[in-house]
Amino acid sequence: MPRSGLHTVAGRALAARGASVVLAASVSLVAGCYSYKPLAVASVPARTEVRLVFSAEGARQLREAAGFEMRQLDGIVVRTLADTAVLMKPSALITVDGDELPWRRGDLLVPWRTVAQSQQRTIDKRRSRGFAAVMGAVFTGVVYFALKSIAGGGGATAQSGGGVPE
Incomplete structure (x- = not known):
């Protein structure tokens, strides 16, 4: 039986992509907070x-x-x-x-x-608030897509059955 969610290749790739997006956003925006x-x-x-x-x-x-x-x-x-x-x-x-x-x-x-x-x-308080808003949006997006991947099976499902549907 195939595993779903973050245990699939697609789920792990999504998590890695989300982590790299969060890291890149953090590094670039933290510099902008001063x-x-x-x-x-x-x-x-x-x-x-x-x-x-x-x-x-x-x-x-x-x-x-x-x-x-x-x-x-x-x-x-x-x-x-x-x-x-x-x-x-x-x-x-x-x-x-x-x-x-x-x-x-x-x-x-x-x-x-x-x-x-x-x-x-x-x-810079204005930039810091902007940074917090962007990080909140990125975090929400990563969680949303991770949960969607888990609920949807991660796209790595195998279908059984034979032949072409009629």
């Missing part, structure tokens, strides 16, 4: 996720400390040093050539004079 808001240089508290955009001259000045010229640096503020610098725990950077690289070194001391713009990473 945005960067302008942040005054003097008011950057510790443990804040920030993006620093460097001036052309600032990128050249940081070349010795970083090993290359950076256009942008993302990371977490370890602490600010008065109004002169910020100690960062970088996570990723973009070079002046446009290459996106992970930061594999320790903390980096960034003088404020090298920074053209600072931004704080914040949760």
Whole structure:
């Protein structure tokens, strides 16, 4: 007797497709749940996720400390040093050539004079609500089609009987 639902090849393929859709939607939409808001240089508290955009001259000045010229640096503020610098725990950077690289070194001391713009990473509530709605719809769709597959036998049924119907 054939097995139905998720035990059939069609049912397993449907479940795998549903899982990959959920994973792809999650990864792409989670990235969209954050945005960067302008942040005054003097008011950057510790443990804040920030993006620093460097001036052309600032990128050249940081070349010795970083090993290359950076256009942008993302990371977490370890602490600010008065109004002169910020100690960062970088996570990723973009070079002046446009290459996106992970930061594999320790903390980096960034003088404020090298920074053209600072931004704080914040949760975008509108995008987050949209993400939740899309994930709910995807989950509902996967459950619906899985239950439909189980109820319908998964399409892998064998019919017995002989000949052509009359």
